[in-house]
Amino acid sequence: MSGNQINRRDFLKIMGWSGAGVALAGCDRPTTVTLHEGKEEVVSYLMPEEYVIPGVGVYYATTCQQCPAGCGIHGRVREGRVLKAEGNPDSPVNYGKLCQMGQAGVQGHYNPDRMTKPHIRKGGNLVEASWDEAMALLKQKVGPDSGLAGDRFAWFTGQVSGHQAVLVNALMDSLGSERHYVHEVVNNAVTRAVNKDMLGVATPRYRIDEAKAILSFGADFLGAGQSPVHYATEYATFRTGDRGVLMVAEPKMSLTGANADLWMAVRPGTEGVLALGIANELVIRHKRKIDNLPAEVRDLITHYDLDTTAQITGVAGDRIVKATQWLHSRTPSLVLAGQSAENQAHGYQIAAATMLLNMVLGNVGRTIVPGTELPFPQLAAKQGGTADLRAFAKAVEQGAYDAVFFYNTNPAYTAPSYMKLAEKLQSKVGFKVVLTQFPDETAKQIADLVLPLHSPFEDWGTHVAASSYDEAVISMQQPLMEPLYPTTRGFGDIVLDVLKMRDSDNYGQYADYYAYLSQAFGALSADWQKTLQTGLLKVEGQAQRINAKAVKVSLPDYKQNAEFPYHLVPSARLGLWDGRHANIPWLQEAPDQISKVVWDSWAEMHPATADKLGVSTGDYITVTSDQGTIETQVYVFNGIHPDVVAVPMGQGHEEYGRYAKGRGVNPLKLISPKHDAKTGELALYGTRVKVAKAGRSEALVRMGGPGRNEAQLGRKLVATVTADVYRRTEGANDVA
Amino acid sequence: MSLKNILENWSQYRRGHEQGGHHEYEHMWGMAIDLNKCIGCNACSVACYAENNLAIVGKHRYSKSQAMHWMRIERYWDEPELEKAGLVTKGKTIETGASFLPMLCQQCNAATCEPVCPVAATYHTPDGLNAQVYNRCIGSRYCSNNCPYRLRYFNFWSYYEDSWPEPLHMQLNPDLSVRDKGVMEKCTFCVQRIRVAKDEAKMADRKVIDGEFQTSCQQSCPTDAIVFGDMLDPQSRVTKLWKTHQVELGKSKQSKQNPDKRGYRVLEGLNTDPCIMYLERVREV
Known part of the structure; x- marks a missing residue:
C-alpha cells in the first residue's frame, strides 16, 4: 500500500465493491474490514479481504467497451485480477449474453502492446x-x-x-x-437521418422479435450491426414458435445473410430499386393500398415493375415474387437497411426507399415502434x-x-x-x-x-446505449482491478x-x-452503491413519438464502369470490427464466420468471376481503385454478386502491436471520394475497382483447410427439416 | 480401480453403454444444441478460449491444423438432407445461407478414444464425462486418430510463451492447468464449473440444481441455442428436450414415434453414443 492520500481498502470500501460479488460467490464468510466514518479498523493481513480469498472468484458489474453497443458485463475477479467477462443478465441490452468481441475484452486489457507511458x-x-x-x-x-x-x-x-x-x-x-x-x-448514420425525416425519431425500437418476416437490405444485425447481441436474442424469439422468415438482399453475404431463408445477391447501389419493386408487386399482385403515400411516391413506385426491377438489381424475378409473397402473407414484417445499402453515393435515397416499403407494409407502429429515451x-x-x-x-x-x-x-x-x-x-x-x-x-x-x-477494466465511466430498448438505463463502468501500469x-x-x-x-x-x-x-438521487452492484441505473424513460411521413425519393440509373468494372465491398466483421480489435490474438485466431479465414485478409469472389480471371482460392490478386492498389488472396464462394469483390476491414495495420502490424491489407485505403449528398456520409460501398491476377499463390489459411469442412459429403452433420414440418410439430409453443 | 474390485464387480464392468454403461453414474452431463437458433457468430468459441486457457497457435501452425479450438463452428454450404428429399438442388443452396454446426467433444458414452489409450489417460468418469488426465498422457495420439469428430487437440508445441506473453498470462484461469507440449486436450464440459457446483451442493447437502451453473459456451450464446444439464435429472431442461425430440442414450439408431421431431446425434450410426443432441436446422423451401 502506497501510503498516499487514500489507501486501497478505503478506496474499495467507499465504492461499495461488495454485495454483488458475495451474493454470486454464495458464501457467508465474515467481512473483515469495517469502517467507522471512513476510518479503518486495524485488521491483520492474515485476514483476507473478501475479494482476495484464494480460490474464490467474485463478480463486479461494468460495461463492455469493445463496440458502441454498451452491453452490461460481470467481470470475474480472482485474487485481484480480472479473468473473464460474462454478460450481465439484468442488462436490457444483452440479457447476460456476450459476443466474441466482448469475451475478448480481457485480452485488450492484458494486451502486451499497451501504451504504458506518456x-x-x-x-x-x-x-x-x-x-x-x-x-x-x-x-x-x-x-x-x-x-x-x-x-x-x-x-x-x-x-x-x-x-x-x-x-x-x-x-x-x-x-x-x-x-x-x-x-x-461501422455506423447507421444514414438510417438515422432517414428515420429522423420519415419517423420523427432517429433511433426507434426495432421489434425483430415481433416480426414474422424480415427483409434486410444489408443490415447485418446479427453481426457487425449496432447491437449484435441484443438483436441476436430477439432473433432467437423470431425463429421460435411460428418461426419468422428472414430474407436478405446484399452484395456480399454477411453473418445475417448466412442465416437467411432467402439470400439475394443484389447489385450494389440498386437496393432502393429492389425495395420499390417489391412495393410495386405488393400493390399490383397483392392489392395493397398506398393511398396514404404522396402522389409522386405512388407514381415512382409504378416505374419499377417486376421485369425492370429484376433487370436493374440482378435479382431473379421469381425471387422477388417469393419475397413479396412472404412479406405480404406474414405480418407484421420488418424492412431494415444497413451499411451496404445506405453507404452508397445515394444512400439516403436507398434507405428512404426501404422505409417507404415499411410504410406500404404497415410496419410503422408494429415492428418499428417508439423506444424509450433517457430523460437526460x-x-x-x-x-x-x-x-x-x-x-x-x-x-x-x-x-x-x-x-x-x-x-x-x-x-x-x-x-x-x-x-x-x-x-x-x-x-x-x-x-x-x-x-x-x-x-x-x-x-x-x-x-x-x-x-x-x-x-x-481499470477506469470509471457511465454509458448510455445508442439503440432503444425496453428500458432506459445508465450502464456503469467501474474498475475491476488495480491498474496494471502505474503510469x-x-x-x-x-x-x-x-x-x-x-x-x-x-x-x-x-x-x-x-x-x-x-x-x-x-444529483440524480441514485443509490451509488446499489448502482455499482447491479451495474445499471434504470431510469424512468421518456417514450418517443413517431410521426410517419413519406418523403420523395429519387434513385439514379445504374451505371457500368468500363475501367473499374467491379464493386468493392469493404465488409465489416463481428470480430476485428473496424480494425480496433486487430491486436487481440483470440479475435485474430477466431475464424471469419463466412470464409473461415484466420490471421489475414482475403478477397471474396464469385466462382464465375474467378473463372473469368483464371484464379482460384489461395491465388493472390490485386484490387485497384482510383486511389490505390492492395494485394491479397482470393476466397471463391457463391455468396457474393459476380460484379463484387469483398475485402473485409480490420487488417492492414502499419502500427498497433505485434498481432496486428504488417498483417493483411486495409480496404478502407481504396475508398474513392464519393459521398451521400444528403447526409455527407462517405460512400464506403460505392468504390469501383479493377482486379488482376498477381501471379502467385499459397494456401489460404482457414479453418478446415483446402477441400475440407466445406461439404458434408452426404453425411448427416447438419441435418435439416422444412419450416412447414417445424411449425406443425413445434408450432406456437417453444418446447425448450 | 483395484484388481479385486474389477474381479468382484466383473459383470458391471462388462456392461456396454446399451445396458447403461460401465458405472453407476452420479450424473450424466449432456447437451442439446438447437441449429434453428445457432447463427454461427463464434461467441461460444471465444468464450471457450477465455474459460479454458486455450492456446493461440498463430497463422503458420493454424495452417497445419494445430489450432486448439475445443469449440469450433463448422460451416457447410451443402445440405444433403434437403438434397436427398429433392427440395433443393445441389449447388443452389447458397440462396439459403450457410449451415453452421458448433462442434465440441461429444462426450460419447461409448467413446472411441477411450479404449485405445495405452495409459488410460482418457477414461469415463462417474459423471458421464469423457475425461482427459493430462498427467497420464504420453502423447501417443491414438485417441485423436480414433475420434470420428476430430475434436481432440494435441499440443505439438509448448505454447506458453508464444500464446500468453506478459501480461497476457494474467488472464489465465487458475481453475485449470495450462497444457504443455506432448499432451492431448479437448472439451471438458467446463469440468471446473461442474466441480464448483457439485462442491457447493454437497456443502449445502442438496443435489445440483438444474441451471445453477452453465458451461462457458452456453453462457455466452446470444440465442440460447445451447442447453446443458444433467440427463439423470428427469426435471432438467436438457432431459426434457431429449425426451421431446425423441432421442435416447444407449442407442445407435433412434426409433422415433414422430420422425418429424428434430433431435439427432451426429454420426450416431458409428455407435459412439454421444451425449450431445442436435436439433435440426429449419429451412423454408
Whole structure:
C-alpha cells in the first residue's frame, strides 16, 4: 500500500465493491474490514479481504467497451485480477449474453502492446515522458495562458456517451469551442437521418422479435450491426414458435445473410430499386393500398415493375415474387437497411426507399415502434459516422485548428487515403493529443502528445446505449482491478485535469473523475452503491413519438464502369470490427464466420468471376481503385454478386502491436471520394475497382483447410427439416 | 480401480453403454444444441478460449491444423438432407445461407478414444464425462486418430510463451492447468464449473440444481441455442428436450414415434453414443 492520500481498502470500501460479488460467490464468510466514518479498523493481513480469498472468484458489474453497443458485463475477479467477462443478465441490452468481441475484452486489457507511458514528439520521434512533463505541455498548449482561441480547438472521438460525453462538452465550453467530430466506420448514420425525416425519431425500437418476416437490405444485425447481441436474442424469439422468415438482399453475404431463408445477391447501389419493386408487386399482385403515400411516391413506385426491377438489381424475378409473397402473407414484417445499402453515393435515397416499403407494409407502429429515451439528453450517446471524418479532414486542410484531442478512434487507419488525413494533420494542426490505450496509427504517426489510458477494466465511466430498448438505463463502468501500469490514467481524470486548468471554479472541487461521478449520481438521487452492484441505473424513460411521413425519393440509373468494372465491398466483421480489435490474438485466431479465414485478409469472389480471371482460392490478386492498389488472396464462394469483390476491414495495420502490424491489407485505403449528398456520409460501398491476377499463390489459411469442412459429403452433420414440418410439430409453443 | 474390485464387480464392468454403461453414474452431463437458433457468430468459441486457457497457435501452425479450438463452428454450404428429399438442388443452396454446426467433444458414452489409450489417460468418469488426465498422457495420439469428430487437440508445441506473453498470462484461469507440449486436450464440459457446483451442493447437502451453473459456451450464446444439464435429472431442461425430440442414450439408431421431431446425434450410426443432441436446422423451401 502506497501510503498516499487514500489507501486501497478505503478506496474499495467507499465504492461499495461488495454485495454483488458475495451474493454470486454464495458464501457467508465474515467481512473483515469495517469502517467507522471512513476510518479503518486495524485488521491483520492474515485476514483476507473478501475479494482476495484464494480460490474464490467474485463478480463486479461494468460495461463492455469493445463496440458502441454498451452491453452490461460481470467481470470475474480472482485474487485481484480480472479473468473473464460474462454478460450481465439484468442488462436490457444483452440479457447476460456476450459476443466474441466482448469475451475478448480481457485480452485488450492484458494486451502486451499497451501504451504504458506518456509520449511527446520531439524532432519527429515519440519520446517517453513523465506525466508531469505531459501535463506541463498540455498546460502550455491548451491552458488559460496558451492563447488558444476556442474555435481553434476540436475533439475527434469515436462514440461517447454518459458522463464522458458531459466532460467532453464541458471542455469545449471552457474553451469556447463547438466542434466535436464523432467518427465510427461501422455506423447507421444514414438510417438515422432517414428515420429522423420519415419517423420523427432517429433511433426507434426495432421489434425483430415481433416480426414474422424480415427483409434486410444489408443490415447485418446479427453481426457487425449496432447491437449484435441484443438483436441476436430477439432473433432467437423470431425463429421460435411460428418461426419468422428472414430474407436478405446484399452484395456480399454477411453473418445475417448466412442465416437467411432467402439470400439475394443484389447489385450494389440498386437496393432502393429492389425495395420499390417489391412495393410495386405488393400493390399490383397483392392489392395493397398506398393511398396514404404522396402522389409522386405512388407514381415512382409504378416505374419499377417486376421485369425492370429484376433487370436493374440482378435479382431473379421469381425471387422477388417469393419475397413479396412472404412479406405480404406474414405480418407484421420488418424492412431494415444497413451499411451496404445506405453507404452508397445515394444512400439516403436507398434507405428512404426501404422505409417507404415499411410504410406500404404497415410496419410503422408494429415492428418499428417508439423506444424509450433517457430523460437526460446530455448523457445520450453521441453517435458517429463518416460525415464527420470528411468534415474534419476538410477543416484541417483549411487550417481551422491549432489543437485537436483524439479519443477512442483511429482515423489515421480508418480514413481513406484520398483524404491524406495524417499528412494534413501533421502540417496543419500544431498540437495533436491522442488519448489511447494502444500505440495505434494515430498515436504513432500524428500525435504530438500521447496520453496512455487505463483499459476499460481499470477506469470509471457511465454509458448510455445508442439503440432503444425496453428500458432506459445508465450502464456503469467501474474498475475491476488495480491498474496494471502505474503510469496510465483514466480518460475522465485527464479531461478533468485539463478542465481544472481552465475552469478551476467549477471543477477544482473534484479530486478525480470518481469524485465527479459519485457527486453526479448524488444529483440524480441514485443509490451509488446499489448502482455499482447491479451495474445499471434504470431510469424512468421518456417514450418517443413517431410521426410517419413519406418523403420523395429519387434513385439514379445504374451505371457500368468500363475501367473499374467491379464493386468493392469493404465488409465489416463481428470480430476485428473496424480494425480496433486487430491486436487481440483470440479475435485474430477466431475464424471469419463466412470464409473461415484466420490471421489475414482475403478477397471474396464469385466462382464465375474467378473463372473469368483464371484464379482460384489461395491465388493472390490485386484490387485497384482510383486511389490505390492492395494485394491479397482470393476466397471463391457463391455468396457474393459476380460484379463484387469483398475485402473485409480490420487488417492492414502499419502500427498497433505485434498481432496486428504488417498483417493483411486495409480496404478502407481504396475508398474513392464519393459521398451521400444528403447526409455527407462517405460512400464506403460505392468504390469501383479493377482486379488482376498477381501471379502467385499459397494456401489460404482457414479453418478446415483446402477441400475440407466445406461439404458434408452426404453425411448427416447438419441435418435439416422444412419450416412447414417445424411449425406443425413445434408450432406456437417453444418446447425448450 | 483395484484388481479385486474389477474381479468382484466383473459383470458391471462388462456392461456396454446399451445396458447403461460401465458405472453407476452420479450424473450424466449432456447437451442439446438447437441449429434453428445457432447463427454461427463464434461467441461460444471465444468464450471457450477465455474459460479454458486455450492456446493461440498463430497463422503458420493454424495452417497445419494445430489450432486448439475445443469449440469450433463448422460451416457447410451443402445440405444433403434437403438434397436427398429433392427440395433443393445441389449447388443452389447458397440462396439459403450457410449451415453452421458448433462442434465440441461429444462426450460419447461409448467413446472411441477411450479404449485405445495405452495409459488410460482418457477414461469415463462417474459423471458421464469423457475425461482427459493430462498427467497420464504420453502423447501417443491414438485417441485423436480414433475420434470420428476430430475434436481432440494435441499440443505439438509448448505454447506458453508464444500464446500468453506478459501480461497476457494474467488472464489465465487458475481453475485449470495450462497444457504443455506432448499432451492431448479437448472439451471438458467446463469440468471446473461442474466441480464448483457439485462442491457447493454437497456443502449445502442438496443435489445440483438444474441451471445453477452453465458451461462457458452456453453462457455466452446470444440465442440460447445451447442447453446443458444433467440427463439423470428427469426435471432438467436438457432431459426434457431429449425426451421431446425423441432421442435416447444407449442407442445407435433412434426409433422415433414422430420422425418429424428434430433431435439427432451426429454420426450416431458409428455407435459412439454421444451425449450431445442436435436439433435440426429449419429451412423454408
